[in-house]
Amino acid sequence: MDSEQKFIHSSGAAPVLAAAPDFYRSQGYAPEDSIGYLMRRIISLMGQGVERELEPAGLTNAQWVPLLKLYMGCGSTAAELARQCELDAGSMTRLLDRLEAKQLCRRSRSSDDRRVVNLELTDAGRLAAQEIPDILCTVQNALLAGFTAEEWQTLKGYLRRMLQTAQALQASGEKNEQ
Secondary structure (H helix, E strand, O other): OOOOEEEEOOOOOOOEEEEOOOOOOOOOOOHHHOHHHHHHHHHHHHHHHHHHHHHHHOOOHHHHHHHHHHHOOOOOEHHHHHHHHOOOHHHHHHHHHHHHHOOOEEEEEOOOOOOOEEEEEOHHHHHHHHHHHHHHHHHHHHHOOOOOHHHHHHHHHHHHHHHHHHHHHHHHHHHHHO
């Protein structure tokens, strides 16, 4: 795909190819005005806020994600959880070691296939995970102070559209590599 094309979306349908805008130009480029920079800063500050709120529970920003994913049933093995959390297997193993040391989860061999190690939350892990959605809501609502409900919905729509475009571009790139 050349740089003059991009994906556009219409009413939730699959993206279609269209001319790419020329919003950014190398001449006079200011990184602090880049949407990537702005989103990364927001994510970083949001993560710090969540971590600050979870500090009394002894959870770090990296640890709450797999804990919540386990709680929500988004994975039952280290490999599934690694995919869900977008981490490599080694990082997930180290993270699970820490969660297990805190007695928030446990590993058990599958009785059907001894190669498979299943993950499950302990009672303490379930209690800790139940608190996470409230904390996420509190932090995100604080970041949205001053937004109207309509602006919030519009922002979510724009972000979903960007995500859809990014996913389509990634899929297109992966398809071209094959």
